[in-house]
Amino acid sequence: MNEDRNHSSLLVPPSTQDHIQGVLSAKVVLVMYGDYQCFRSADVYKLIQGIRRELSAALGEDDLCLIFRHFPQTQIHPHAQRAAQAAEAVAAQGQFWSMHDTLLAHQQNLENGYLVEYANDLGLDIPQFLKDLPKQVHIGRINEDIEGGIESGVTTTPALFINGIRYTGRWNTTELMTAIVAASH
Template sequence: MNQAGSNFNQLLVLPSQRDRYQRILNAPVVLVEYGNYQCLQSGEVYRLIQAIQQDFDFVLSQKNRVCVVFRHFIQSSYPQAQKAAEVAEAAAAPGQFWQMHDLLFTHQQALEDGYLVEYADRLGLDIFQFLRDPSSQVHITRIEEDTESGNQSGVMAAPALFINGIRYRDRWNMEQLKAAITTASH
């Protein structure tokens, strides 16, 4: 197998403080998801990972067993995805990335500008700052870096998931993903 082919199963840009992550980066299991807020399958993976996190928290009684990293992966076939990603990044400045992340995935069918402003208002974000950030495109570089890091690891479409740096390629269901995470934690 050539070098490029082997890269498609490995995460080439490792998780760091730069990323948007929940819990601790040195957890036994680190999930890196490439997704976008308009892609319905990314939404399904989001809900699946949330359920698995809750299950691990309950069963293992250890909140820091699984770290989840979210990286944007924007594709032209999703016209609202770029703006939604910019809004999530604008919410990150005051420390509300994950709250906005949850709202965007919960309301995937409503990502037009008016709804995005409503979500910002719901989180108590400074609406004027919020409107200024996405329109000035201050977050586009970060989003492009996320997408490029996915490209380097062979991601062609969202969603894509890496467990401890190895591409997950099995079915997107609770049992198989949970088994892969359990195996990675040992």
């Protein structure tokens, strides 16, 4: 496999199996690999959300799509894997993005008790959540995200692909927005 391609292109294309904000047919599709315990992942997600709000008026509501894929770095973030499993258990109940936002907002509190509390706060079926989490029902989904990230050259989080090309610029509003706008043309 070509090393440069490995590190600059998204090798697992976006699909309806992904966690999506927006539509896959958007002019710009952002794929973010993140880790719930990684502070930079949370900062970049907030940055992207701000850009999405700004650009939705300029580009249109359906012109920017965000996809989140799990890439827990368990060697440095001991609670990231469990948090990803909680997000997937909640996704099975239709509340992925609510839990996603909660986990990123409370990165310092990702132990099991907190995960149950967050699920409860979202009004979820707690017995089902408590059944899914310890059995690691959704671990396959997380591992697929990790494997796809590795195939695309992801080694750390956050990692962002804009229309399938790895974003290597700075993590600030101006540079990221410029890259997104350029990709929309």
